[in-house]
Amino acid sequence: MAVHLISDVGDQVELCFNILQHSGIMRGLKIAPSQPRNSKESNSRMSIESRKFRDDINGLRAWAVIAVVLYHFGVLGFSGGFVGVDIFFAISGFLMTGIVVNGLEKNRQPGFSVLDFYMARARRILPALVVLCVFLLVAGWLLLLPLDYKMLGLHSLFSVFFLSNMKFWREAGYFDTQSHEKWLLHTWSLAVEWQFYLLLPLAIVSIWKLSPGRKSIFTVLASSLFFSLALSVTTTPTNPSAAFYLLPTRAWEMLAGGLIFLLANRWSLSQRTCFFLEAIGFGLIIGSIIGFDSSSSWPGWRALVPVTGTCLILLAARSDSRWTSPSWMQWTGTRSYSIYLWHWPIVVALTYAAQQNNVLLVLTGIMLTLFLGHLSYHLVESPSRKYLSRISFNKSAATLTLSTLLVAGLGLSINFKQGINGRFDPALESISQEYLNRNxxxxxxxxxxxxxxxxxxxxxxxxxxxxxxxxxxxxxxxxxxxxxxxxxxxxxxxxxxxxxxxxxxxxxxxxxxxxxxxxxxxxxxxxxxxxxxxxxxxxxxxxxxxxxxxxxxxxxxxxxxxxxxxxxxxxxxxxxxxxxxxxxxxxxxxxxxxxxxxxxPEMGTHVPNSMARPATIGTIKNISLxxxxxxxxxxxxxxxxxxxxxxxxxxxxxxxxxxxxxxxCFGAKNNRPLYLDDxxxxxxxxxxxxxxxxxxxxxxxxxxxxxxxx
The missing domain is CATH 3.40.50.1110 (SGNH hydrolase)
Structure with a gap:
């Protein structure tokens, strides 16, 4: 389940994160100091829009990514950790709505630019995603059998074009066993967010031209939210895969965050009220993480629980909260995108090696996730964003386009060549290809x-x-x-x-x-x-x-x-x-x-894959029931x-x-599978x-x- 919270910053909006530099792997962040609106309001919360850095949101990002990562690694107590994606969606809607609305409300020239908005999002998302895809394609050449490599190539193509949610929707449900064999499954939410980013500024700008002001925007976004939520509730029981993967049934979660942005500064809440709102919000999130599991129909009405919790926390806007302000949470939140990008391939690697239940290797995988996320943030995510912000718009667009086309071209070529046979022993490749030996x-x-x-x-x-x-x-x-x-x-x-x-x-x-x-x-x-x-x-x-x-x-x-x-x-x-x-x-x-x-006999595991994949690293597995x-x-x-x-x-x-x-009962005889799947x-x-x-x-x-x- 890919999760991504865009927090790209610039002078055009006061809402976005101004990510501070880190000199050590676990050094605490320095948070921009808060200033009261006036001396008489020391007991009131500060205006949301007066703070350039929201450490509460950064900490909330840490909650989301920790929940998802531990869920995917199968850690006990995180059966509903997939709700992290719903948390990110709500936060993303809050921030993106703020960027667009604040940009439109500023009188100075050139004002808000839809193209600049798109470019800012691309600078934030694409570099780390492209590096991940290239790494997987190179590693796949060495480790993946042809059928698996073919699938990775095709998924890389859909991922960099932000269409992977549609691809995975057509293949299988998110909670299905086959999903743990897809190295880029987590990019589905990047696709959903990108599709939302394409539509949101166009919608808000159109509303603004017809009727400037937040009231009109709120009315249209609220109507859209109720329509999307109703669609999600009605579609989830009948077509759960479509409800899970597609934008129309997910948009309400991001729109909820957007509505909170539009409402937040209309209300002046006391510190006590904000404390209780935040406590209720985290109660809903923790309850979701513990109470839901993969058998829960999702998203549907159940997703209201973590989304409501997230919105309450966003509304509370408590910068000094013990829930979000610890330095280790700020460290994790800052790197949440890179951590998320790298965690899922490690989960899949454990599945391929049939070691997903090995406690020591699971712990190693979690530590490796944090390490690779840190490297990605410092070596790719942060430097590329700074570099692409310094060069001209055209050069930045050309750089991102060429890198995207490179990955897409590699993926398409690998898929076209059927995963490139001949890289492994023919007997090993024939085991995996038994999957194709059907009527x-x-x-x-x-x-x-x-x-x-x-x-x-x-x-x-x-x-x-x-x-x-x-x-x-x-x-x-x-x-x-x-x-x-x-x-x-x-x-x-x-x-x-x-x-x-x-x-x-x-x-x-x-x-x-x-x-x-x-x-x-x-x-x-x-x-x-x-x-x-x-x-x-x-x-x-x-x-x-x-x-x-x-x-x-x-x-x-x-x-x-x-x-x-x-x-x-x-x-x-x-x-x-x-x-x-x-x-x-x-x-x-x-x-x-x-x-x-x-x-x-139902073997309970995909026989050709379960035999062939461990064999690539020298492990022979006997499949039986x-x-x-x-x-x-x-x-x-x-x-x-x-x-x-x-x-x-x-x-x-x-x-x-x-x-x-x-x-x-045997899954294979004479080292050849009897089954084409499980x-x-x-x-x-x-x-x-x-x-x-x-x-x-x-x-x-x-x-x-x-x-x-x-």
Whole structure:
């Protein structure tokens, strides 16, 4: 989760930070002295706009970055540390609104310039980001396998163009396991902030031209805030990834900070009032850090808690607060941008080496984060900002543009060359590339929307079996076809698969609205298929009933429902799920042979990556799942299948003898992965099941050609 608070300074605004020079790695900051508005107001807070340096904001930045860093490193007690990004968004909106409004209110020439505003932001953000991207691309050449290097190249391109939030939105959710494999995932918030920076000055300047004054600006920003907040609250439950990554559902957090700036100097608050506002604000922030976790729907209404806390602290504006003024917090706040840039790649490196739970290495990673953040601040961030401020606008723009294009060009070239093969031992590269060894007709044959299957056929012209199911069915249909051809060369297999859709009548899937319609369509379509053609049903039932188990962690959130939704897989829900499995299988078995396939072992980790990545540093990792863990997760499905067998004459196909020993199930054999990810068999792995599927074809009769069945 990238976090960035722009605090670039200049003569044009009194609000921005005037970052002081540091002579030692932990030397305290000297804070600009505060001056009371007059001698009679010694008990009142100083006007927010009369201070050039807000040490309370600098300390608040430290709170935010510490929370996020410790959350990402998995430190106990920081389960909701991701709220740091919401804190930064609110602070950023406060400061940026102040820059624009103060610039417009100044009468001296040349006044506020939108282009100067953009350039100031670019001077602050781009140099350290470009250096990070170049470092990762160079290090990736030495350490990353082709598929990983290809992904890094593409992400570098999107990052420097501030479009990474849109890219990551399309790839996976922020809290998904795959996110910990993306070296530049944290740049998503840089993209959100930059997009906000592009629009904010244009909006405020337009309002100012129509109706000068803060009142009009406040009205428009407040209206925009309520619209964005409403959109966030309504979108988070239905499309959480979009709500998390995209500007329209995040803008309200920055607008909240902007409104606080517009309101702050209209109120004169006593020191006592400010003390309580700040205490409440930090109470909300601490409560968010402790009380929320990755299972909390985010942002939605929950993000109001840390954002409100941040706004109260901004409103209190207490420069001498014990919450924010200690020298170590000022040191951290000043370097928060660089610290944040460097912390996430270290987290990903630990994940790649499968050492994310090694306490000693985690502590080392945190210390390395602080060290690299300090170096980045002193060697890149601060010097580049000063240099680019001294040279002309055109030279500064050219320098930033060329450096951006350099990174983009490198990233595009790496992606175009498929991550540049040949840098590692071919056997090692082949392990990682098992990820690509999937059904070549996947995009053509598996449904992701609608409900009528394209009815793809594999093999010859004589239909011998129909495979119905989800992506697990799609992943092994070629093995079914190979089994049919081995029995009779002209055999054909038809595929009816729907991604993330269990073959259960009456099912309601949160991710696939037409899943139930697909199951009804398939059952109705079978009426036109000769009754001697068997049906093989393959599903990843545990995922729908119990939730995902990536990294061997159970999410405990059912993904489907029948009579009513359940928040957890309660006994009543599992009974209902099992009964629908039995009823659906028996319905199909009334007129034809039906085979239910036992659940495939879910390895809980991406097998090709988990094998190949540690091998790049000389560590060989064996990927397996113990039988006890398999049965703990899958036994309720076995029981339901057994009931269907006894009740309706359904036959059971068990893959465990082919994928497991008596004690464990294997993620690989002969040092080659059997899986293309954590739960789908690859085209290589599924061939181990050909002997199992041959049973389906042994006693089958000749059926009409597929031409008459499509």
């Amino acid at each position: 070549p007709r996947r995009d053509e044959c598996i449904l992701v929307s609608g409900f009528e299957s394209p009815s793809c056929t594999f093999g010859g012209d004589t239909l011998k079996a129909i495979v119905i199911g989800d992506s697990h069915a799609e992943a092994v249909v070629s093995a079914v076809s190979a089994a049919g051809i081995s029995h009779a060369p002209n055999s054909a297999v038809m595929e009816w698969s729907y991604n993330a859709c269990p073959t259960l009548q009456g099912v309601h899937n949160f991710a696939r609205e037409q899943c139930g319609q697909f199951v009804d369509w398939a059952i109705n379509k079978l009426e036109f298929v000769p009754k001697n053609v068997p049906v093989i049903i393959i599903n990843r039932h545990a995922q729908y009933a119990l939730g995902n188990n990536e990294n061997k962690k159970q999410s405990d959130i059912p993904q489907v429902y029948f009579s009513k939704p359940y928040a957890t897989p309660e006994i009543e829900f599992l009974k209902e799920y099992s009964q629908h499995l039995i009823n659906t299988a028996c319905t199909i078995a009334k007129e034809r042979p039906v085979y239910l396939v036992r659940p495939f 113990d039988i006890a863990s398999y049965h703990k997760r899958q036994d309720f499905i076995w029981r339901a299948q057994d009931i269907a067998r006894d009740k309706c004459g359904i036959k059971i196909l068990n893959p465990l003898p082919y994928l497991c020993s008596e004690k464990e 739960n789908h068999l690859s085209e290589h792995g599924n061939k181990t099941l050909v002997p199992m599927f041959v049973e389906v074809f042994r006693d089958s009769d000749i059926a009409p050609t597929t031409k008459n069945l499509k």
